[in-house]
Structure formats: structure tokens, C-alpha cells
Amino acid sequence: VTQLLSSFDLLGLPVLFGTADPAVADAVLELFDPFRTTVSTDLSALDVQVVSGTQGWTLEIGRWPMASAASWHQLLPPLITELNQRCVGALRDFAVHAGVVAHADEAIAFPGESGLGKSTAVAACVRAGYDYVSDEALVLESDAQVRPYPRPVSLVPRMATQLGLSIREPDADEVMVAPGELGSVWSGSRLAVAHVVMLDRGGSEGLVALPRADVVPLLLRNSFNHFLDPAASIRLAAHLARTATCWRLGYSEPAEVAVAVTELFDGRSVSADEV
């Protein structure tokens, strides 16, 4: 069987992806394009395969079956979830559960737990013209510079349609959107967090200044790995709280987040029509 191989580097986690189906290979390449590297024979790389059989399709990681489905499209969500968990789990840099968008060399981070609307808010900002950095993790190097983690974005079909994205599987519970399909992916050399915004979906107050001291526990609470080096994590969280401006954003629709992001990057009030 001919294997179509692709290599990815997920923030230091090497992945070797293989499949015999060109359509699967193309879809995975598009979803993970920002992480693409030249195919190597790195024996430590995570071996990931999507294989077809008489019972349907199977996602294998390290030769172990992780998920099965009638259609390979249905294996994309578990594929992304598995790779995300392994990537974030292997991170040594301070990482916080957060959405991140950028403009030039400045980033806005939306820290918060799952289900807060980070992915949709980030997608709305990227559709409005800002650069995609991540819908999952704010990863900070020791000098507080941001490491981009532009993983594929998962959206509910209704929201994807609202954002003008094409949907291949309209009946699916979630739509996997490639970063390049969403819009521009940040590709500069140095990126610093200029604003930390705590999303408050359902709130009506718009942008309200947040005490800096509140941002430290917010970042630590949402960190994936502060326990690896607690002292360094607190120092980085405190550095961010001191150097970035901190906000709470009450909003109803994701487009309102894009409006607020424009106000923060431009330093002026804007109307929704301008975004």
C-alpha cells in the first residue's frame, strides 16, 4: 500500500502522519499547514495514521486504534484533539488556555476555560482581518515572547456559516477549519502580549478595565503546566499583568469581540460597520 507521508512539528512535538488516501492527506495537510516540516525519518516522531478497512476508517496513533468512524471526515475532530493533548502535554514553556490574535508585533490574549467562546471569538477577529495565533493556548517563552500555536479551529456549523466559511459536512456537530482558510496566520519574528481580555459572554458592559492583580490568578488558573516551574510561571504571569493592559469584555455576539479588538489595537472607538 502506498503511504502518503507528512511531517509536522507541533511546538517541538514531531509528528509523522501517514495515510493511503490522497483526500485524507490533503485535508490533514491543509489543517496542519502552519506546522508542516520536511518529511524526516525521526524515529521519535509520533506515528499517526488514518487507515481504511472493511469496517470503515480508523485513526491510529503509535499503531494503537484511537477512534473509528464510517467516514474519515469524522476522524478529524479526534485527530485534532489527540494531537492537541499530546502537544500541550509535552510543552515546557508556560502555557495558558487562551485564544490569541495579533496585529503586527502585538497580541491580544483571551484566557479562559473551554466553552467560554474563545474559538468563535478568535475566528471572528481573524475574519475581521487580524492574524490568527491560536484558539487554544497562549504559550510564553522565558522572555515573555509568544510562541504561536495555530492549530485547526473547531466551530459549530451555524457559527462557521455566520463567519462566511464553507462547510463540507453540514450535518457534523463541529466543523474543522484550517487556519489558512480562516484568514491570515501570524508569521512575524517577535510577538508580545499587549492586552489580556477576560471574555464575559452574555455580559453587557463592553470593555471595562480589569485590575492587574486579578490577571495573575486568571492566568495561573487557566495554565496547563504552571506546576512544572511554579516560581517562573508566577513571574511570567505577573510580568504579563504589569506590562499588558487588562480588560473584561462583556459581549453577546462574536462580532462584538472583533470590534473591541479593533478598539484595543487602534486605541480608538469604532463602530461595527468599520470592522
Added chain:
Amino acid sequence: VTVGLVGRPVDGVDVTIVDDRAFLLHPDTARVLVLNPTAYAVWQACAGGGDVEEITRDLADVFEVAAVDIRDEVEAAVAEFADQGFLRQ
């Protein structure tokens, strides 16, 4: 140990200040305490030893308030430091 004396801070506690909050990181348990200015003043006073009454009197002078107004807060802070393992006898 004299009854009433508060313990001294354990060695190696990492203190980070952001605006009016102090974040204390325990060196062994990695537990973090978030302190307001009064609680941080109590923490600093613990380094000097003494009991709750002495610390209360000292801080009442510093903050220019009546001792009776802050005694409960001092006692609660000391109890929290002790419960969380930030003080040694």
C-alpha cells in the same frame, strides 16, 4: 513554644507583588496565597516573631487604626498562613 506566638515564615517562600496584591508561593507544596495589603503586612510582621496581640498593635500603629478593628483580620491571616504550611514553629 510559647502559647500565642505565631510561627516564622518557612524558608524559600517566593513573593511576587502586582499592584496591591502579593502572591506567596510555597517552595514545597507550590501552593499560592493571594494577599491583600493588610494580610501582606501580617506576613511581613510574622518574620519578626511575636504573638497575634503584638502584631496587631504594631500594624494598628502603621495603618493608624484601632487595634480592635484589625485584630480579627490579623488572627485570620495568621491562621491561614499556618493552615497552608507557610509558617514553622
